Each structure stands twice: as structure tokens, then as C-alpha cells.
Amino acid sequence: MQNDLAVSMIITAWKGQNKKLDEMIASYGDEQWRKETSPGRNTGYYLLGHLAAVNDHIIQLLGLGNRLHPELEEPFLKKPDRSGTPSQSIAELKACWKEINDFLYGRIAAMQPADWFEPHTAVSAEDFAKEPHRNKLNILISRTVHQGYHLGQLTYLK
Amino acid sequence: MQNDLAVSMIITAWKGQNKKLDEMIASYGDEQWRKETSPGRNTGYYLLGHLAAVNDHIIQLLGLGNRLHPELEEPFLKKPDRSGTPSQSIAELKACWKEINDFLYGRIAAMQPADWFEPHTAVSAEDFAKEPHRNKLNILISRTVHQGYHLGQLTYLK
Numbered sequence: 001m002q003n004d005l006a007v008s009m010i011i012t013a014w015k016g017q018n019k020k021l022d023e024m025i026a027s028y029g030d031e032q033w034r035k036e037t038s039p040g041r042n043t044g045y046y047l048l049g050h051l052a053a054v055n056d057h058i059i060q061l062l063g064l065g066n067r068l069h070p071e072l073e074e075p076f077l078k079k080p081d082r083s084g085t086p087s088q089s090i091a092e093l094k095a096c097w098k099e100i101n102d103f104l105y106g107r108i109a110a111m112q113p114a115d116w117f118e119p120h121t122a123v124s125a126e127d128f129a130k131e132p133h134r135n136k137l138n139i140l141i142s143r144t145v146h147q148g149y150h151l152g153q154l155t156y157l158k
Numbered sequence: 159m160q161n162d163l164a165v166s167m168i169i170t171a172w173k174g175q176n177k178k179l180d181e182m183i184a185s186y187g188d189e190q191w192r193k194e195t196s197p198g199r200n201t202g203y204y205l206l207g208h209l210a211a212v213n214d215h216i217i218q219l220l221g222l223g224n225r226l227h228p229e230l231e232e233p234f235l236k237k238p239d240r241s242g243t244p245s246q247s248i249a250e251l252k253a254c255w256k257e258i259n260d261f262l263y264g265r266i267a268a269m270q271p272a273d274w275f276e277p278h279t280a281v282s283a284e285d286f287a288k289e290p291h292r293n294k295l296n297i298l299i300s301r302t303v304h305q306g307y308h309l310g311q312l313t314y315l316k
Contacts, residue, residue, distance in 0.1 A: 002275045006164035009291050013299050038196035038314045117160045133167050141171050148306030153314075156196045 004113045007137060011108060014140050017147035018101055021051060024154055025094050033090050037153040042081045044157045045090060047150050049076035052097040054143060055104060061120045061139045064107040069096045116140075162271045165295060169266060172298050175305035176259055179209060182312055183252050191248050195311040200239045202315045203248060205308050207234035210255040212301060213262060219278045219297045222265040227254045274298075 025048075033044040042050075053072035060067050067073075075086035088096070116137035119128040128134055183206075191202040200208075211230035218225050225231075233244035246254070274295035277286040286292055 002272070003161045003164065005275065005290060005293075006161065006168075006295060009296050009299060010164075010168075012291070013303060017303065038199075041196075041314055114160070117163065132163060133170070135163075137164060138167050141167060144303055145171060145175065145306040148303040149310035152307035152310035156199055156311075 007113045007116050010137060010140050010144070014144040014147075015105075017144050017151060018055075020151050021048075021097070021147070021154070024151075024157070025097070028157055030090050032157045035157055037156045042153065044154060045093070046076065046081035047154055048090070048093045048097065049086060049088060051147060051150055052093055052100055053077045054146065055097070055100045058104060058139060058143060059100070059107075061122055062107075062111075062136050063118075063121050064104070068100055068103060072096065165271045165274050168295060168298050168302070172302040172305075173263075175302055175309060176213075178309050179206075179255070179305070179312070182309075182315075183255070186315055188248050190315045193315055195314045200311065202312055203251070204234065204239035205312055206248070206251045206255065207244060207246060209305060209308055210251055210258060211235045212304065213255070213258045216262060216297060216301060217258070217265075219280055220265075220269075220294050221276075221279050222262070226258055226261060230254065 028044065033048060036043050037047065049072055052069065053076040056067045056069050056072060057077070059065055072088070075084060075088070117132075117135045119125070119134060120136050120139050123131075123134040186202065191206060194201050195205065207230055210227065211234040214225045214227050214230060215235070217223055230246070233242060233246070275290075275293045277283070277292060278294050278297050281289075281292040
């Protein structure tokens with residue numbers, strides 16, 4: 001019972017961070033997304049692609065299927081901002097973000113509390129036996145904090 | 159068992175964010191703390207006091223005692239940056255941060271997993287009966303994300 005509650009609290013926290021980005025998407029214009037969050041730092045555009053790519057990766061880490069937009073990995077995860085010219089438009093990144101989250105929300109709703117304590121897909125059985133915290137729930141905790149980190153920067157586009 | 163694990167994962171996540179600020183404290187000079195994290199935005203100094211004040215408030219919310227530094231509330235929680243001239247020096251804020259966390263770490267280590275599912279001290283019994291997620295664990299989840307948010311800004315002082 002408490003176990004269910006802890007899981008649902010973490011899912012709620014993660015969704016809360018997603019919702020904050022949804023609100024920025026609803027309110028920022030293209031000009032704002034193109035701006036740097038601080039002089040010489042990541043642009044809003046890059047962080048939007050980055051957060052979409054990170055959520056896309058969650059699909060794989062939770063074993064819910066293949067990523068929906070693996071093309072985001074190279075420009076928004078592997079490479080830093082301004083290292084190339086990503087082909088995605090701001091509108092396309094917003095659409096990816098929505099598609100990825102709609103998919104995740106549906107699949108996460110079907111998960112049972114105990115599922116969250118299973119190993120995520122990037123940990124070996126051996127490592128998991130020694131480090132049981134490397135489970136699916138921890139993916140969501142770390143990604144929630146990661147979103148908070150970049151939302152703190154994206155708020156500077158206001 | 160899973161319940162204990164979820165609680166310990168959240169405590170670890172919270173401590174991880176504290177540690178990141180510890181690392182900034184160890185590496186940033188006074189000049190960096192005095193800078194704005196982005197033009198016209200919060201200074202490092204203000205955010206340092208703010209994060210110390212928020213952790214101080216956790217002591218009270220978890221029912222672990224009175225805040226150690228209630229004098230931080232007015233300048234770093236109630237008022238925004240540059241609304242006055244806080245009397246604390248950077249060195250004093252760093253000392254508060256350490257003292258508050260040392261206290262919290264000791265008291266949290268003595269808490270049992272089930273304690274985290276009790277209501278925090280700012281929720282009424284009536285509200286808690288309807289909203290059992292308003293517990294002590296949720297305080298730590300929300301404060302962890304909040305720390306992430308400001309750490310994303312403080313990294314711009316580098």
C-alpha cells in the first residue's frame with residue numbers, strides 16, 4: 001500500500017515536470033526558444049530537443065518498446081548545442097515531445113507498482129543483484145531531477 | 159522491502175543534489191557567488207541562501223525540531239533577490255548550509271521507512287486523510303526537484 005503510494009508520488013512528480021515544459025511550450029514563441037538561457041549557454045531549442053530525447057530514452061530503459069525518435073539522440077544527447085545544425089524544426093521537436101509523452105503515459109498507466117522495482121534495461125542481472133536500486137523507479141527519479149535542472153534554465157527564456 | 163528501497167532511493171537522490179551544491183561550494187570563489195546566474199536573474203549568493211533556507215524548513219516539515227536558522231526565511235524565502243541587503247556573508251551562508259545538512263543527515267538516518275509516510279507538519283489531519291501523498295516523503299521528493307532546478311541555474315556561475 002505504502003509501496004504503491006511511493007511509486008505514484010514519483011510518477012506524479014515526473015508528470016509535474018513534464019507539465020511545466022508543456023506550459024512553456026504553450027507560452028513561449030519561436031523567438032524565445034531560439035534564445036540562449038544565459039549568454040553562451042544552451043539555447044531553448046537545444047534543451048527542448050534534449051528533454052524530448054531523454055524521455056524517448058525512458059521508453060527503452062523501462063522496457064516499454066523501442067524509442068519513437070532515435071534521430072534525436074545524435075544532435076540532442078550525444079552532441080552539445082551548436083555542434084551542428086539539427087534538422088528538426090521547433091514545431092517538430094514539440095510534436096516529438098508530445099508523442100513521446102502520450103506514449104509513455106499510456107504505458108506507464110498499465111504498469112503495476114512491483115514492475116517499478118525490476119531492473120531497467122541498461123543494468124546487467126549481476127549488477128542488479130548487487131545494486132537493487134538500479135531499477136525502473138530510479139530511472140524516473142533521476143529523470144525528474146534532470147528535468148527540474150533544465151527547467152530552471154528554461155525559465156530564463158521568459 | 160520494496161518500500162524501504164523506494165525511501166532509500168529518494169533519500170539518496172536528495173543527498174545527491176546536496177552534494178552537488180557542496181561541490182560548487184568547494185569550487186566557486188566569492189566573486190562567482192556574487193554573480194547573476196543569467197543577466198537580471200538571481201545571484202549565486204541569493205540561491206545559496208535560498209537553498210539553505212529551504213533545507214532548514216525541511217527540519218520543521220519532517221517534525222525533527224525547530225529550524226536552526228529561521229533568520230534566513232525573510233531574506234531568502236519571503237523576499238526575492240535584491241529586495242534588501244541580507245546581513246549574512248557568503249561564508250556564513252556556507253556554514254548554515256553545512257550545519258543544517260549535518261543535522262538533517264543525523265536525524266534522517268534515525269527515521270524508519272514507515273515514518274516517511276506520516277503526514278508532514280504543515281498538513282491537517284483532515285486533509286491528510288483525503289490526500290495521503292502529503293507525507294514526509296513527498297517533502298523530500300519536491301525539495302530534491304527544487305534543488306535540481308536551482309542547481310541548473312547555479313551551474314551557470316562556472
